[in-house]
Amino acid sequence: METTHAIQDYLGAIYDLAGSDKPVIGARLARHMHLSAPSITEALRRMQREGYVKVAGKKQIRLTTKGLDIARTMARRHRLLERWLTDVLGLDWSRAHDEAHRLEHALSPVVEERLAEMLGMPSTCPHGNPIPGMPPPEAHNPIPLSQATTGQGLVVERITEEAEADRQLLNFLWESGVRPGSRLTVSEVAPYAGTISVLLDGRTVTMGLAASHKIWVYDPQQLTLPSKPARAQKARKVAP
Secondary structure: OOOOHHHHHHHHHHHHHHOOOOOOOHHHHHHHHOOOHHHHHHHHHHHHHOOOEEEOHHHOEEEOHHHHHHHHHHHHHHHHHHHHHHHOOOOOHHHHHHHHHHHOOOOOHHHHHHHHHHOOOOOEOOOOOEOOOOOOOOOOOOEEHHHOOOOOEEEEEEEOHHHHOOHHHHHHHHHHOOOOOOEEEEEEEEOOOOEEEEEEOOEEEEEEHHHHOOEEEEOOHHHHOOOHHHHHHHHHHHOO
16 A cells, blocks of 8 residues: 555545545544644645545545545454454453554554454444445444434444544443443433433433434334335235
8 A cells, every 4th residue: 555644544534434424524524633624625635636535516525446445445454453452452442443543554454354354254343333345234224313302212333433533422432331232212302402311221321412413323123123015015925
């Protein structure tokens, strides 16, 4: 990979942000990477010249095929390392994220594949985000927790990479037990206060709506109830 670590970081960050429901623009990238707007602007100019990204209408940043290949490689290495650091070495989310960021640039393709095999070819990182090149996880049609309504029973699918870049939020979610697979019930949505509260393992966890938008959840009942057309089709097949 003939790119600098800095370019790899930029491409990986764009890839991470593209996994959300918002367009990737310079301001979001600057917040995500904790860099100034002028630094992001200069980096984007360089990456455009070298063919890694394109900036489309409304200043939306898109990866080219060349940029996407590198971004996927970096995301794969980062998420595999996070899985190893948490599952095998026992690090917490925040520390694993930081360590993975340091190690991902030094990981060779050979070690990358051996690591994937040792971990059992996992589909996701510890936060539930898909690992590129692995069998995709089961689709759940998730929504951001911020869009949930009071009384809904939900399951956490993933914590976005955008949330991972926020050390305080990542620590809060880890300590609160908000993990992929956690079952929770929305107890209160308070737009006037900018918060949402959920019941989790008998405890109330309250967070800002902006933070909850980075937690994706799904309704498990929608996975178990067959649709009406499916029932009708089955009935027609068995009818004489």
